[in-house]
Amino acid sequence: MRCRSFVSILAITVATAWGVMDTHAQAPTSSTPAAARVAETSPTPMAQSARARAAARTLAVPRTPWGDPDLQGSYTTTNENGVPMERPNQYPAQGEMTAAEFHKIVVAQQERARASAGRIGGAATGAGPAHWYEHLDAEPTQLWQVSDPPDGRLPALTADGQRRQKARAPRVTEPQRFEQFTLYDRCITRGLIGSILPVIYGNSLDITQGPGVVAIRNEMIHETRVIPLDDRPRPATSMRNYMGVSRGRWDGNILVVETTNFTEETQIGINGSGNAHSAEMRITERFIPVDGKTVRWEVTVEDPQTWTKPWTFGLPLTRDASQAVVEYACHEGNYAIRNMLTAAAAQGR
Numbered sequence: 001m002r003c004r005s006f007v008s009i010l011a012i013t014v015a016t017a018w019g020v021m022d023t024h025a026q027a028p029t030s031s032t033p034a035a036a037r038v039a040e041t042s043p044t045p046m047a048q049s050a051r052a053r054a055a056a057r058t059l060a061v062p063r064t065p066w067g068d069p070d071l072q073g074s075y076t077t078t079n080e081n082g083v084p085m086e087r088p089n090q091y092p093a094q095g096e097m098t099a100a101e102f103h104k105i106v107v108a109q110q111e112r113a114r115a116s117a118g119r120i121g122g123a124a125t126g127a128g129p130a131h132w133y134e135h136l137d138a139e140p141t142q143l144w145q146v147s148d149p150p151d152g153r154l155p156a157l158t159a160d161g162q163r164r165q166k167a168r169a170p171r172v173t174e175p176q177r178f179e180q181f182t183l184y185d186r187c188i189t190r191g192l193i194g195s196i197l198p199v200i201y202g203n204s205l206d207i208t209q210g211p212g213v214v215a216i217r218n219e220m221i222h223e224t225r226v227i228p229l230d231d232r233p234r235p236a237t238s239m240r241n242y243m244g245v246s247r248g249r250w251d252g253n254i255l256v257v258e259t260t261n262f263t264e265e266t267q268i269g270i271n272g273s274g275n276a277h278s279a280e281m282r283i284t285e286r287f288i289p290v291d292g293k294t295v296r297w298e299v300t301v302e303d304p305q306t307w308t309k310p311w312t313f314g315l316p317l318t319r320d321a322s323q324a325v326v327e328y329a330c331h332e333g334n335y336a337i338r339n340m341l342t343a344a345a346a347q348g349r
Helices: 006-021 033-040 045-058 099-117 159-167 336-346
Strands: 073-076 146-148 204-210 213-218 224-228 245-251 254-260 282-289 294-302 311-319
Touching: 045 146, 045 282, 045 294, 045 311
Parallel strands: 224 245
Antiparallel strands: 073 204, 073 311, 146 311, 204 213, 213 224, 245 254, 254 282, 282 294, 294 311
16 A cells, blocks of 8 residues: 655655664564575675676566567666665675674664654654554565675765755755755656656656657656667757656667756655765666666766765665556645745745
């Protein structure tokens, strides 16, 4: 069951921000598939990336009637909820971890997520029943997301990048003016990357293909990217939008999507918050088929105005027909922003 409400939008941001920063988030309480997977794969994203790319070269991927690799279907990223973007200090950048060690971390993450579910959204709004949340049994496959640089950390910021980060307005938990509501609060966008990074629910996405085109539809904030697979020219750089302008191509079995023409108004992180970037950012995504159930999503961020060198992160998209994209009715009947501003005015704030 899935809940769709503005109250939950604020709750997701609070809960997921906690989960991403918490390096011991929760996981399965049984002899979990996650533990079994780790027995044969390293939980380091660099190792997983290398394996996925090598496997994709020879994998027998189904074909569409027109001959392209067929990646179509419903996917979810829920299992990677709570996995931080950067490597936590307590984990070495390289080296293997036993299945038992990884399983212990996963179990601790699950238990912590269940314990915090009742507090999501705060006492003022109420958390709602636990079955609203889809992340409580998350079975992550890795300990962090960044695979390059090899140390699992973001590159250093440029001087302009440091200025941009300092200028970024902190999230206001009790907005008193309209401009204090984020693009996500206003049901506009979570940005290209934030729309796929996992939160506490709504992590479905759908890939649909046609001759010369791929469409990627995100469940939360109901955005669809229609990606041409040809060399048609991009619009002028003066034409920018939150999700950018995408062009795709096939590299063997791997779908490569390059996106430019961004604004500076989104950020790289969950729900469109996190690392501030410039309008000159270029995003290169690779959708790498791993097996019949998994496509690894890898993203390279190039933004010389913000970071001193490019960086790459990734996580698996798990095929799951039961997680089909459903309506995300974010605006209909939504009086939250009006009511919050009215209440703030009534209190003289």
